[in-house]
Amino acid sequence: MIQVQLPDGSLHEYPDETTALDVAASIGERLAMATVAAEIDGTTVDAMRPLAELSDAEPIALRLLTTRDPEALGVMRHSCAHVMARAVMRVFPGVQLAFGPTIDNGFYYDIGLDQAIREEDFERIEQEMKAIVKAAEPFERFHLGRDEALSFCEELDQGLKVEHIRTGLAEHEELSFYRQGEFVDLCRGPHIPDAGRIKSFKLLSVAGSHWKGDAAAGRRLQRLYGTAWFSKKDQKAYLERMEEARRRDHRVLGKQHGLFSITAEVGQGLCLWLPKGASVRGRLEDFIKAELLARGYDPVYSPHVGRVELYETSGHFPYYRDSQFAPLFTHDAGQLVDGWIRRLEAGALGEKDEQALREAASVLGCDTAAYPLQGTQDERVSFLRHWELTQERFLLKPMNCPHHVQIYKSQPRSYRELPVRLAEFGTVYRHEQSGELNGMLRVRGLTQDDAHQFCTADQVEQEFRDTLELVKFVLAAVGLDDYRVQLSLRDSASDKYVGSEENWDRAESSLRNVLEETGLEYEECVGEAAFYGPKADFMVRDCIGREWQLGTVQLDYNLPERFELEYIGSDNRAHRPVMIHRAPFGSMERFVGMLIEHFAGAFPLWLAPEQIRVLPVSEDRHAGYAAQMNERMASEGFRVTTDLRSAKVQSKIRDAQLELIPYMLVVGDKEAAEGTVAVRDRIDGDLGMMPVDEAIARLREEADSRQVRQVVKSSFSAFEGESQADHEY
RNA sequence: GCUGCUGUAGCUCAGUGGUAGAGCGCGUCCUUGGUAAGGACGAGGUCAUGGGUUCAAGUCCCAUCAGCAGCUCCA
Known part of the structure; x- marks a missing residue:
């Protein structure tokens, strides 16, 4: 018999072979259904392994991990990675399994496969996964000694696993495997009792990766990303959150709203601040x-370039050389000598090349007659460095x-x-x-x-x-x-x-x-x-x-x-x-x-590039009053424009809404006659007609206090279907 | 930098080796309107760039450039 202590402190006796799942079942059937894994002595373990195997403690402190526990989510996702790998192996022959860990909100599996997996293949893989989940076969753990494990993986034709046992797991005498139907994977675990506990999953993307993260080794793998949840609802919420993040992508919004631009013409990673972005x-x-x-700071200005020596003194230039723009030399031979030194230092310069460099440098006006061709590497480097020090070298400043x-x-x-x-x-x-x-x-x-x-x-x-x-x-x-x-x-x-x-x-x-x-x-x-x-x-x-x-x-x-x-x-x-x-x-x-x-591109009033747009109801009748309002607002310090197109006011409002302008001033006959404006708020809609001074006071208060209103929409439902812009901001 | 994917009108994207397309935007004209889309017509393209295969290339192949995702990195 073994003694088990549950988190509430209660003690229970069970037969020797009892598993966490058995304990759950002894408490209630529904609990057993919801039990995904267990926690013993602070570590997450399989619910289907005998407790006595997992702990020598008396009593064994057991915590059942159910679909409500975040740790359980991780276990299930890891199992889902196995299910995915199994499905991929069914769809594509010759899959080499690498690693398939859990990550935030999901999992991935790195696999070696000559054929590229494309997103179009996801449907087929997911179908296989569904079948596997439906079959609800158990995950079975077993152990093998090193030699057995090696020959077992060789038999399975899993070369990466063989290598991992030889290198990464060199100190392990015994290795654990999980079997699920025809699929077996070298794995530490833990796993869920059976695949049926995966309630919702989706493949998300495929990307390249490298064996053990080593790009230099050049052994490419394909990484399949997926997500999995204990309920369809959770997954839907997660996917909506992702969608919401995608909808806010600053690269898309920045282009859409004319905030900034990064183009090949200007150069990779070089940002042009367009007027509106510059305004923000x-x-x-x-x-x-x-x-x-x-707060007592003194503003200063400094140039965009500085002598390389500055950054040599600071120590940053040599250390971060690779992530800096190349130094600027005023002497034609500067770049050449610089490359020459680096090749020498790397010991990667043949005699012939060295002679060629010497001649080239001489052609470019660097006197290399005294170059110690027969000297030590240090002597040669120091000759070149000495010349370099007589030259001006600048760096685009990295800090x-x-x-x-x-x-x-x-x-x-x-x-x-x-x-x-x-x-x-x-x-x-x-x-x-x-x-x-x-x-x-x-x-x-x-x-x-x-x-x-x-x-x-x-x-x-x-x-x-x-x-x-x-x-x-x-x-x-x-x-x-x-x-x-x-x-x-x-x-x-x-x-x-x-x-x-x-x-x-x-x-x-x-x-x-x-x-x-x-x-x-x-x-x-x-x-x-x-x-x-x-x-x-x-x-x-x-x-x-x-x-x-x-x-x-x-x-x-x-x-x-x-x-x-x-x-x-x-x-x-x-x-x-x-x-x-x-x-x-x-x-x-x-x-x-x-x-x-x-x-999401909708800046608060104090930051908005265009704060106010004046919308004349009729372009030809109200243009004069609109111009007057525009001028008034501008003189009050607001950033304001007027929409003078011959379009219906509804259409102008729609455009201003979509452009995320905080306030619209609709002006027509009534406003012109009474000297008022009809204020429309981007968030709350029509605020009605009010005297111009009142509108100004209201907006000024909001801007000066740097009020931030409605940063996030509480409901995602507005983004479904085609009517996505409805009352959005 | 590495791996994979992508590059077609200002934007979002269709396009099967055989005449270059749509919606939005833009322009002109009509329309002059009251709180989220009025109408008609029109302009706009070296299909990223450079090679190649082919009778024929937006479409197939190679290279380059750029973007995206991931890996690796971030003073």
Whole structure:
């Protein structure tokens, strides 16, 4: 007999072979039906395995995982991945199984297959999956020793599994498998008792991947993504959420509403801010700038390029070379010599090529007569470097700090003027891998809302507190109030960090103190800090629950050292300041991209590129009064246009609604006669006629208080079918 | 960067090796209207680019460029 303790504390006795499923059945049939897996000693396990096999504890603390538990969802999805793999093997011969894990909201399975699986094939695979689910065959676990397991996988012709046992699982003496009908997979589990527990699933996409994530090895796999749920309703809600996210895609909305443009003509990852997008950005920048001034920042400007030496000193140029635009040389031979050095250093230069480079450099005007062709690699590199140092080399700046450091150094600093806070909307260029580019969210030219604070170690805490307040204030202005902070700390066991132990301790506890004191949700990530200092990243949740990593605050003990920054302390001696990098919103590109998705393109009044549209009822009779209203609104500081097309007012309203203009002023005979306007709100519709002054007061109040109204539609039903625009925003 | 998919009018997309299409938008004209689509006519294309196969290529093949999804990366 075994003793089992349930979460309510009750103790029960069961025969030796009892499984979690048996326990559930002993409590009730419906519970057994709903039981998907079990939790013993905090780990999720198969419900169909004998409990005695899983734990030696007396009693065994058992928690049944039912369709209500999130852990159960993961188990079921993993089983669904097996079902999918089984179905794929039925449809396509010669499938090599790789890995099929659970991910957020679903699962995937990586498979090797010569033939490309296309979305058109999903239907057939899903049909097979349905048949498998309907047959509701059990998942059966069994174990094999290493040798048996290897020959078993070889028999099954699953070469990737063989390799995985040999490499990834080299230390496992015994390997577990799950059998479901004709399908057997090397797998740690756990799984659901039988396939019938999968109530709803759908294949979502297929994409390329690599064996063990190693692209260099060049072993391509196909990754099939799917989702699965315990009810059709949950799945439908999930798919609707996905659809909602897709509908908000800033790349689509940005094009539709003329906010920004990224084209091949201009260059990959290089964003053009169209007038309307520039307007939104301008409002945000003005707003942030005003805040910075109020908080004691000094705005500065710096050029878009800087001498390479700056970034060599900072250490970034060599380290991030691959993700930077190539340096600019004023000498024709610059690029050539640069490539030459890199080839030498990589040891990838043959004698013949070296001779050719020498001649070419000479043709381009670099005197290589004294080049030590017979010398060591170091001697040759140093000859070239010496020449390079006599040349001007520039870099499109990949970050603003070196320039700001130079501004700090432009005069001697006293402790009395600290902290020095230098702020700039600084545009930087990074040559991101082409596959990483994504609309405005990942670009190659971006403008950071950057600032560098130079302060003493005891000022760090206050500076961090101020930055948090700034972030809070600005995020509130755009209706974002759900965010958390990821605090990255050092791993005290490692010695890769610069800066004194004492400074780190002090800084880390300062950051933690401030976070505690603000009551912000935060998590500590030990070992995630940069080598030069701890950092705090802001994770913001938008109105449909997606999390965005926006800004960051980073302490830096490295650059002050490398650039030999100093200030004169009260003791009349030189001290090294601490430097704080902070870009609370990351980049304007990313922030505005996120806002487009957050607002689904419908910006609040204070940010809307076009705030008001005047709609004359009759184009020829009311054009004069409309022009008068337009002028009045413009003189009150609103961004306003007038729709002078000879269309019906209904049609003009429809267009303005679809263009997400916050307010429409309908003007006709009545309004012209009485000096009023009929106000239509994008959200609430017709507000009726009112005196112009009242309309102005109302809109001004909304804009000045930066009110954010109706960020998200509560119901998704409006998006179904063709009538998607009905009363939408 | 790697893998897969895609590239046709300003936008969204049809298009079977044999004459280039639709809806929306745009222009002109008619219409002058009261809170989500008035009507007629019209313009608009080197089918991403460059090669190839073929009597014939938007369609098939190769390369390049770009986009999308994923992988890998992100100071």
